[in-house]
Amino acid sequence: MSSSARAHRARSWARALALSLTVTAGIAVGAGTTAQAADLPLNALVFAAGQRLLIADDAASAKWGTVTPVNDPPREKQVLDTVTRLAAEAGLDQAFVYRVFRDQIDATEAVEYARFAQWKLLPHTAPTVRPDLSTARATIDALNVAMVDQLHRHRHVLTSPGCEALVVAAVADTIGRLALGADYAVALTRATASYCSL
Secondary structure, three states: OOHHHHHHHHHHHHHHHHHHHHHHOOOOOOHHHHHHHOOOOOHHHHHHHHHHHHOHHHHHHHHOOOOOOOOOHHHHHHHHHHHHHHHHHHOOOHHHHHHHHHHHHHHHHHHHHHHHHHHHHOHHHOOOOOOOHHHHHHHHHHHHHHHHHHHHHOHHHHOOOOHHHHHHHHHHHHHHHOOOOHHHHHHHHHHOOOOOOO
16 A cells, blocks of 8 residues: 555545544534434445444354454355455455455454453453354355455445545434444444545
């Protein structure tokens, strides 16, 4: 990625992060704005990304107290290989789709590490029931397919001058609709950082 592209990505992420924190604090986005944002073209894509992030709690709970690490390179490779194959089949730029899902994986892992840190510091908050990791991963796989479809469906929007503003609006809408806390709001901005880099 060129230096100008990296700078553009950093600016986009910073703006989205600032807005997501504002929304989480309940300052900037009211119900009317959220209702309007629901109709924006990138809303379904970002909403799916938010739903995928929320699975981090179950994934972390499933791994807690086991030998399964948060960072699972074979699983990551499987996911990235699958989504880049789907991208090729849809005629999407594979490097772009790889970046999008690399960001999503990094954001999800960050949430899982945060949960592990919380449970180590506050053992009484640690999960007492272990979810089925395969069920969580099956849901993730289904959302991955949906996200690639949305990337393909709105590929022209992702290359338009208004892309950044639409991503920011969709992030704000998803934070509100999923009632995301501050950690998930920050993670969602990280997950969507490359959306306008097609």
